[in-house]
Amino acid sequence: MRVNREEEIYGEGERAEYVFKVVSGAVRTCTIDMEGRRQIEGFYLPGDIFGFETDACHRFSAEAMSDAEVVALPRATLERAAADDKATAHALWVLAASELRHTREHMLVLGKKGAAERVVAFLLQMAARAKTDVLHLPMSRTDIADYLGLTIETVSRSFTRLERDRAIALDGARQVIFKDKGRLQALAA
Amino acid sequence: MRVNREEEIYGEGERAEYVFKVVSGAVRTCTIDMEGRRQIEGFYLPGDIFGFETDACHRFSAEAMSDAEVVALPRATLERAAADDKATAHALWVLAASELRHTREHMLVLGKKGAAERVVAFLLQMAARAKTDVLHLPMSRTDIADYLGLTIETVSRSFTRLERDRAIALDGARQVIFKDKGRLQALAA
């Protein structure tokens, strides 16, 4: 299944009939509250699974941040397989566990008071996935801001300050080179 | 098992060998980050289950907010039961689902910008448990502040303002009477 940039994969409130896996590209899940503010729940890269819900309906919508390929697995099939096969059931369990872990970590990040702390936490989170010191960000500043509960201006200023302090280097807006992870860890607080 | 007020039930990082259920009293789970700031993950009232982890170790510590009785169930027993019995496995699944749901809602609350919005969200959360319009808060202002990522002063001021606006009434610091839930819903934004 192919989706274009900014295209919606599923909407908030729709019945959760499929679980998705990212093959290429990048996906975000988010929700809009009544004042129109957007909270991004997570970013999904190739290999990641999203749309996995414990309820009948999706609580977040999913959109492609770039042109992307995803595979859709019918939820009913999964549940049937889990009922028969212990290994599949265990895999589902592990998946739910990692969702919970991620959400809890995200909660802790949002509990942080300083903007710098949040941005650094985000960067370290992303760095943990890519093993290298050069990191390509598939998401816009707006996405990062809505993920961290900040504004694009504050995110941007945090990046420039980190660069000035020689903790990172920027090659364009979306290429981050880690220069001093130790300092970042310290700033994460 | 009986625990006294402010007594620790288990600590962050300890091996998660038991799952607990509140019989009487109230319990909080929380974590301390490196700057010494405390983030409360959740409040647990009679009937609630806590200490249920997907990992081997507890990621939060648990403390009694009042004198309390809890029952401890060995995790190994639960897992054995779940392997044999479909119904138990399903119950565990539902439990994990509700943890995830709660954490996600908490995340959304922490994503809110205004202090009033957060406090109202907290109050409505608590009100949803007690069916009545009179609510006894088992936790201190400090606990509420650390749950919402605010300071005790800001929480206190928010309460006072809500009372002045006739949305709630206060009978002492820990007794809240809901006067105008409609207005609260509106403020939740």
Added chain:
DNA sequence: CGAACGGTTGAGGCGCATCAACGGACGTGG
């Protein structure tokens, strides 16, 4: 009675949101 604790209220400062302007990258059409 004094000390300790929890909660409320007040005064002031800092940090982030807001509003605004600018610059570069990209695409389109003349």
Added chain:
DNA sequence: CCACGTCCGTTGATGCGCCTCAACCGTTCG
């Protein structure tokens, strides 16, 4: 090819909201 628009990101100026520090009050306990 260049003029034009749009989008994204950065930077600057300003204001408001929450944190901080501080004083005060009521309750509980030694």
